[in-house]
Amino acid sequence: MKNNFCYIKGWLCLLLFLGQIFCCGQEIRVEEIEKIQNLDRRALQAYNQGNYAKAYDLWFKLIIILEKKFRGKDHPSIAYTYSNLGETSKFLDMYDRALEYHKKALQMRKRLYNEKTHIETAESYNNLGALHLALGNLQDAWQNFTKAIKMRECIYHNEPHQILAESYINLSVVLHEMGKLEESLEFCNKALYIIQNMHEESNSNSILSKIYSVNGLILSDLGRLEEALQYYNKALQLNRSIYKGENHPDLANVYNDLGTVFQDLGRLDDALESHKKALEMRLHLEKKSDIAISYNNIGIVLGNLGKFKESLEHFLKSLSIYEFMGIKSDIAIAYSNIGGAFDSLGILDKALYYYLKALEMNKSVYNQDHSMVAISYNNLGYALWKLGRLQQSFQNYTKAVEMERNLFKNYALLGGSLYKQEQFLRRLSGRSFHGLFIVLSKRPQSKHAGFAYESLVFRKTVMHDILLRERQIAKENQNPKVREIYEEYQSTVQELANLAYRPMEGEKELDRYKNLTDQKESLEAKLTKEIRDLVKIEPVSLSQIQEKLSHDTSLWEWVKYYDYDKKEYYYGCFILRHSSLKFVVVSPATPLEEAVRNLLKKIKDDLKEYCSLYNHKGKEQAESFLQEQELKVWKKASELRKVLCSQDFISSWKESKSIILAPDGILHFFPWAMLAFQDKSGKRKYFAEEKDFVYCLSGASLLKNPNSLPEKPIYYGLSSPDFNLPIQEEKNLVAMWQKKTLDSIPKILAMDLGNTKIALKGQAQLFWPSLDASTQEAEMCSQWFQHAFPQSEIHISKKKEALEIVFKAMSQEAHWLHLSTHGFFLESEDSKEEKNILD
Structure with missing residues (x-):
């Protein structure tokens, strides 16, 4: 029923109605005819203006009059009015009534037109399809829409x-x-x-x-x-x-959709403006469910902008509407978002309270595994983890992961999710598993589904990461049985990936996908059973890790995990000793990051003084001050080096998405770590919070023109060797960098591999002087940088004076000036020949 089309059809029905009355010999007063015409005209006007409550009241009055006049007999005008009542009920969120009215209209029209193709019967099928779509009954919606379109193609002859x-x-x-x-x-x-x-x-x-x-x-x-x-x-x-300035649902919906796209594009100010326009219009239209959605969307954008108090206010407004409407699923969403807002504000007890309410509500709505229940378990796990209740956190995460697995299977086989569920997830916009389940509900047979699931396996919960490490151990294990299971498992996963990473065709491939999924889980269970008895989880302190790693009999590997929901890192060591395996978890950050954070707090004011010295009193006084501060942190840095700077640790970098090098002076990284900038959402952040940590092994980091930082600070700094780094370790570093891809390193500011003089101009705009360089090493570094930065100019020279000329010219343009100095805080055979250079 759309606009003018329905208006004309309404008058046609009324003419038929009047004709049948007279044919039946009934008397009808002129006043009564005018009343009927007036009711229908006013109802259509209200409907076309988006005033559905008023339209419903007027058509309800009309149906009472019509049923009384026709005394239970079928008539097109009655079917027409039932159809209109069904449409207005749908827009008022009265879905049960809408279904009842549309079914009455359809059955009456089928009787009136003897089950034959008719334009009004087609309209009823179309309206039922739209209603089932709103309810999330996709198969029913498809069947009714298909019947409607077949009839309409016959009527209009294509x-x-x-x-x-x-x-x-x-x-x-x-x-x-x-x-x-x-x-x-x-x-x-x-x-x-x-x-x-x-x-x-x-x-x-x-x-x-x-x-x-x-x-x-x-x-x-x-x-x-x-x-x-x-x-x-x-x-x-x-x-x-x-609509020419009028408030209308279609216009409000477009503003809402625009806001969603702006948010996906990172244009949060535009997103907020669009959602506010949608809200303003919906407040005039008075459709409560739409108003609640707008409040929720505005709350999400405000949260992304870091305005958590305002975000909370909007979530509470949406909750009050959902509670008034009594729709439990929507109430659960509001609880979840309110919990997230309190979480962002650091009020963890209230966050936990609302996450629990969301879980209880979702479990009362959904009787089996469901994405919303999984989200609630995940949120609870996060809140409990932050509160230090690790065992309870782990239990909730485990429930979430197992539920995700079941849901993935169901989505892959059934071909989609319920429409309403998808809407819920859209409203969450980024919470917990949102991205994954939107992908699965919309692309159940595409490469994105397989990728999303594999990403999920890799990134959710410490325990699930342990399972992956078990697979790695199985791969390296010489036990024939474990090896055999693992190889079969790998083969199954590969075949499953080949199916999942492209559109599947036909039932045969879907059945094959199901069988492979079951086979994968069976093999995974077997593999876990073979290894699980060797695994124990043991949270320990840094000192305990150092003690365990000090044993020569230990074989160990340092592992880093990134939790995408919490935007936090997990770190741990696998320690294999005498055929036993232990996983040591340090959470939420590596000891190195913990040390850096603590030191940042202690000497933040000193660094401000240092930067002030550099800007006002010159470089020499600033350097002298900086080296005095460095003595304070040298001892801690040396301790960290024992843990991080070893052959085993270096080997783990090859598979890491981030690079962490143990510094000889952590202080050199501080100016970068403290540098503030605005991210895409406009939120104020520090450089160290945004990027994987990449530390300078040697050298003082100085800022030049700090106010001219580019809009997208995607810079990394890296240098070596360390004072205590043996020559062989240094060679391993060089070999690693030759093999490592650059996918995770958009731009490198500075490197000093060995003692090679390198200066870059172009994209990188940097200069890095050093001491004597061998021809072979210089050539290797030149090739590496040319591959990394094809647009950059590379200057390598043994003559310090020649490089100084280039440096002075480049330093006038550079956003950053990174100068290296080799200090004398810890003597070693390798470091005795190092000289202190300031340029």
Whole structure:
């Protein structure tokens, strides 16, 4: 039922109604006819203006009059009014009533037209399809939309007509929710073709606007955000021209969708503006569920902007509406978001309280494994971990992971998630498992699903990471049985990945996917059983780790995990001794980072003084001051080196996404760590918080032109050798850097591999002087940097004076000036020949 089309049909039904009354010989007063006409006209006007409550009241009065006049007999005008009541009930979130009214309308029309193809029967199928779509019953929605479109194709003989276009766009929406994005896009383009080739365009703009919006939604989920933004803007312009300043749900929905895309693009200010416009319009329209969604969306954006108190206020407003409406699933979402806001504010007891309420509510709504229940378990695990209740945290994380696995299987086989569930996840926008389950619900048979699941396995909870490490141990284990199971497991995973990383075709491939999934889990269980008795979890302190690593009989590997939800690191060691395995967890950060954080607090003011000295009194006094401070931290740095700077630790870098080098003076990294900047969302952060930690092994880090930092600070600094780093270790470093990919290192500011003089100009804009360089080593470094920075100029020279000329020219342009100095705080055979150089 859309706009003018329904208005005309309404008058037609009333004429039929009047004709049947007279044919029946009934008397009817003129006043009564006028009353009926007035009720229908006012109801249609209210509906087209988005005032659904008023429209419902008026049509309800009309149906009472019609049923009384026809005394239980079927009539098109009664079916028409039932259909209108069904539509208004849907928009008022009264879904049970809507289903009842639409079924009454459909059954009456089938009786009236003897089950034959008819335009009104097609409309009833279409309306039922739309209702089932809103309820998340995708198969029922698909069946009803298909029946409607078959009838309409017969009626219009496939000639271009806006009703056909509307049917195609409805099918497109269902396919989108099933995760069949490419097919969805095809039907959307079919609808667009019809509208563009219509001879009559009296009411095509409203359909065209919907086509643009659906196109934007599909492209957004395909990751083509800029194209999606263009379509949403087209929809916005059309809706503005249609409604001309009036408040209307279609216009409010476009503003809401624009806000979502802006948020995905990182344009948070634009997102906030769009969501506020949607809210302002929805407040006038008084549809409570839409108002609550807008409050929630604004709360999410404010949270991403770091305005947690304002975010909390909006989440509380959405909760009050959901509680008034009594929809438990929505209330659970509000609880979860409120818990997240309190979490961000550091009020952990209240965060835990609301996370528990969310879990209880979700469990009362969903009787089996469900993504919302998994999210609640995950959030609880996080809050309990922050409160130090590690055992309870671990239990909740384990429940979340097992539920995720079951859900992944179900999504892969059933081909999608419920529409309403997808809407819930969209509202969460980034909470916990949101990204994963949106991917799975929309792309259950694509490479993204497989990737999302494998990413999940790698990144969720310490215990799940341990399972992966068990697989690694199995790979290296010489036990024939373990080895055999592992090789079969690897083969299964590879075949499963080959299926998951492309669209699957037909039931045969889906069945194969199911069988492989079951086989993978069976092998995983066998593998775990063989190894699990060797595994014990034991949280320990740094001193205990150092003690364990001091034994020559220990074989160990340092492991680093990143929790994407908490944006925190987990660190641990695997210690193998006499065929036993222990996993040592240090959480939430590595000892090195803990030391840096503690030292930052202690000498932050000293560093401010240092920077002031450099800016006002010159470099020499600043350097003298800095070296005095370095003595304070040298002892701690030396202790850390024993743990971090060893052959075993270096070997683990090859598989690490971050680079951590033990510094001879941690202080040299502090100016970088303390440097503040604004991220994409406008939130104030420190450089060290944004990046994986990469420390300078030697040298003083100085800032030049600190106010001219680029908008995207993606710089890393790295140097070696360390004073106590043996020559062989240094060679291992060089070999590692030759093999390491640059995917995780967008830009390197400075390196000193061995004693090679290197200066770069171009992208990197840096200079790094050192002492005597061998020809072979200089050539190797030159090739490495040329590969890393093809746009950069590389200067290598044995003559310090020649490099100084280049340096002085470059330093006038550089955003950063990183100078190296080799101090004399710890003597060794390798460091005695080092000289202190300041340039």
